[in-house]
Amino acid sequence: MDPHLLRTFVSVARRASFSEAARDLGFPPSAVSRHIATLEADLRTPLLTRRPVAPTAAGARLLEHAGPLLHRLDAARADVERLAGAATARLTLGASPPAMTPRVAAALAEVRRAHPGVRTAVRLLGRDEIPAAMATGQLDLGLTDGLTAPGDPLPLPDLGPLSTLPIAEGALVVPLPLGHPLTRRLGLRLTDLAVPRWRWLDAPDAAVPLRHLRAAGATDGFRAALRYEGTDVRALLTLVAAGHGLTLLPHSATKGAPGIVAIPLISPRLVHRVELLHGTPLDDPAADFAELVAGMVAGLAAGKGTGTGGHRYE
Structure with missing residues (x-):
């Protein structure tokens, strides 16, 4: 399977457009169409529907394999270049x-x-x-x-x-706005928080992702009231202080943040690593x-x- 064809397939599938994939890859649209046709001929099955552009069942399965395969190829190239001294200072x-x-x-x-x-x-x-x-x-x-x-x-x-090298392990806390009913608690359990009454901020790049909380608590709870698509932890805490929802953060990230009270997570026994x-x-x-x-x-x-x-x- 030609990795160049596989990259073209991934780009078309993710963009849901032959023309947008062509712009991303710097190819003419006709070349993108040829790449997909060649890959489909090689695998002897249609991989994409055309109107609308979407993966077939076989294409969806190939897409699952394609990301890790292409990453490993890129990793191999980077590794060899490092050993060959191609890397800059x-x-x-x-x-x-x-x-x-x-x-x-x-x-x-x-x-x-x-x-x-x-x-x-x-x-x-x-x-x-x-x-x-x-x-x-x-x-x-x-x-x-x-x-x-x-x-x-x-x-x-x-x-x-x-x-990997471990750098730190520390306590996790739930930052709460001043006056929130839970600020009277000395500690919080995940089971206390996975209820419809408490709404959450879904901030996967700045806080503990909600999918990780659901896995840790073995529950489908932790309903998101607002999605935060950013990496600025202080901005996230500003939203918490204004009452938009709860989140879970390392204790060190909440120190000195105005308008919040940080309550420790006491169960289950988890840490921020x-x-x-x-x-x-x-x-x-x-x-x-x-x-x-x-x-x-x-x-x-x-x-x-x-x-x-x-x-x-x-």
Whole structure:
């Protein structure tokens, strides 16, 4: 199966348009049509209906396979180019917003001082985008976060040889507007919150996604009142303070936020975990950054043990 044809198919299927896919890919529409026809002939089945443009049953199944396959091809190219020395002197760090902690910022400052000639960039991305951007060489290092049991690693898609380093585990809280009935509680359980009375903000890139809450609570609750499509945690907290809905955040992200009261999540026993994603081998300055962060984590773990409630490194 020709990967060039597969990329064309994915673009047409996702855009639901041959002409828009042609613009995205920089091909004439006739070339896009030829690519799809060639792929359908190779697989001996129609993959797309034409009016409207939509995947057939076979096309939908191919689309499920296509994303991981193309990511692995991009990852292989990026890996070989790194080993061949094709990479430029740069450090591009991708991070989900809750993963950008003061400790991470301090480590980045030290690396920049040690490597003044290296082009450094920080990109805030949705947590689901970071592993793919790492695998395809768009990022040198990635910081991602999520909901997990204490000590458990975050789940990662199979996108190539990526390694992880735990950076932090900390308490989760529900930020509430002043005067909210739940502010009288000392702690909250997920079962208390998965009821129609409490509406939620669906903020998958800035807070714990509602789908993760539903999985953790084994419930279809947590109804969204408003979808927040952004990465700015402070803007999200402004919506919470105005009464638009509830969300779940690491405690560190709510410190100093005006107009809210942060109530700890006490059941089930879950933590907010931050991990550093990196490839192998690591070149400078990415290796220096990983070493600095690892040293900070080791020092905190040795000095504090598990800390209050079993949360480490926070």
